[in-house]
Amino acid sequence: MELKLVIEALLFAAEKPLLVKRIQTMLKDAAGCAPTPETEPFHSLKEEEIRQALTDLDTDYVTRGSGLMVQEIAEGFQIRTRPQYAVWVEQLFDGPKVSRMSQPAVETLAIIAYRQPISRADIEAVRGVAVDGVVATLLERKLIRIAGRSEQPGRPLLYETTPIFLEEFGLKNLNELPNADELRTIELRRANPPETPTAEQPPLFNENPEPAQEDRPVGQPAADAPQPES
Amino acid sequence: MTDLPADQPESLSEPVHQPDLPAPESPVATAEPALEQQSMPPLENESTSELRIRLPVFEGPLDLLLYLIKKDELDIYDIPIERITRQYLDYLQFMKMLDLEVAGEFLVVASTLVYIKSRTLLPKDLQPPEEDAEEDDPRWDLIRQLVEYKKFKDAAWQLHMKQLEQGKTYQRGAEVLVPERAAGSAVVGDLGIFDLINAFQKVLARVNQSEDLKEIFEERFTVGDKINTIQQMMATRERIFFEDLFIGVASRTEIVVTFLALLELIRLKFLRVMQADPFAEIEIAHALDSTPLFQKPVPSTEAISAVYESAPVSIEEPERQPGPLAESHEVGEEDEIFEETEEGTAPSETTDTTDVTDAPEPAAEAAEEFEITEEEPSELAAEEPTEGVAGGVAEESAEPTATILEPFEDEIPEETPEAPIEEMVSEDTVPDDESATEPTPDEPTEELPEESDDSGEEPPAKDASHP
Incomplete structure (x- = not known):
């Protein structure tokens, strides 16, 4: 019994991405419940071995020329159809799978993805426009969820992305977000805490010189300021 | 364009x-x-x-x-x-x-x-x-x-690019989107009348250039016809896009009537409109419980549709229904009058436009009502009808004249004729229009309260139509 074939069966039967750890556990449990010469070799496999089997399986698909592939996604692995067959598979679903997301929706989702957990007010501080409706939509689509409450005044709700987000966007994990290094770490302007409701000019609580910011001599714009454009 | x-x-x-x-x-x-x-x-x-x-x-x-x-x-x-x-x-x-x-x-x-x-x-x-x-x-x-x-x-x-890419691969047992999405992702409440009207204006803008004054053409369309047309379109499909409704629609009146038919169907809860998220395309689907319309034995639609069928833009309702519903149709009548005058002879611009501005009101009302009954009653309904409806539904006949007019007056003389808007083409009356629009403030105020009755007391009104 080849390990990769066992895993193939598991992946096929599972609708959600399977974590390597989960596969490991299942193999172990199977050996525990029904100890046979076939299950026992997989009793205590290392994660690397399982990963290797997953890779082998995908390689098999490639060499054999399958319509399927093994994709690492949302922290786990999943058997999925290959993109080039989308035209046909779409017919199952009466159209393309991805519903059109509006620009505000994607932007809001991106801000949440990079900065989670984050409160709505902080999202709005970045986007400069209210996001209530968009957040509600994202919640409803289960792309984000409530992560808890902030300790800030008012204890606003915090939002974070869900595994469904990773699945829908084909990400292995949050580190795979485009430009993750910078955007996950730069300090953002924060929303005003409720006590100082001077929404017009939110003070910058975080004075973090962004890289781009340093490109320019600090004093210079002030000098230019009086005659901006004549 | x-x-x-x-x-x-x-x-x-x-x-x-x-x-x-x-x-x-x-x-x-x-x-x-x-x-x-x-x-x-x-x-x-x-x-x-x-x-x-x-x-x-x-x-x-x-x-x-x-x-x-x-x-x-x-x-x-x-x-x-x-x-x-x-x-x-x-x-x-x-x-x-x-x-x-x-x-x-x-x-x-x-x-x-x-x-x-x-x-x-x-x-x-x-x-x-x-x-x-x-x-x-x-x-x-x-x-x-x-x-x-x-x-x-x-x-x-x-x-977003990644999402599109990923959208091309499917896992086993991927959700069949039609029912799933309709129920889940499309936020029914997110779609206000304002969105609808925006979409409606878009459609209008598309045809505005080609519109001529064709009297006979205008008369041909009734809300009843259009209700049937929409029913047929929806009979075999789960959802259609809002803009699909207007494919092949030639005149502004036809668009308006189609739009009214849509609103009517929504109001009667046969259809609902959805939007996956703000500014996405508007989709029209069967109401949650509904079977395709033609299979559904519902007296109310038939009654209404019958009424509409008999008269272009529902002229007969007032006679049939002494009840509160009458006002809306009365307005419809005015609407029709307007169309006649507008298309054929354009003798009294002022009256026309006032009539016109009345006419939209029922639509607005219906829209608002639909919004309230069908969707979230709260904020959306509150904000949108005021702004959007007033501006947008009026589109039906007068709104474009009203809203877009002011800019135009200035511009038409001085700027390129290339910025043609409905009004310019359809009405040679640009100068008059402003004066024409003036009376409008009065009219709606009369209409509105009555209309609101209408929405509330719908069922009785329908019954009344039978005898």
């Missing part, structure tokens, strides 16, 4: 870093030089018809700012504040002029811009010190915000 419908879907595919903004670029870019030299009217002229459609591109004030900066290839770190402020305020002005809802955030940024500008007017040593400012440049705060936002905007674009 042709790319307008594509605008909404496109809005996503329009990242900041992309060299060309598909939809918004052309009209504004052309208008830009004019803006620079002269003041506003030229810009209005060129972009009036486009702007309302283009609006969804600018999701917020920062989007607008970034767009303005990019359009002129300005250095984001050295924004010419005076110029940007002027352009920004111009845009705000248009939005207001077109009855578009200007979110408060736009005004916040506007005030910031004006503040910065005013600061820069002072000699440097007289400028009041910025509180908490780590920089001397008053622009800095804004610039920071812009830069930060742009980074996320770009990232969002990349994410």
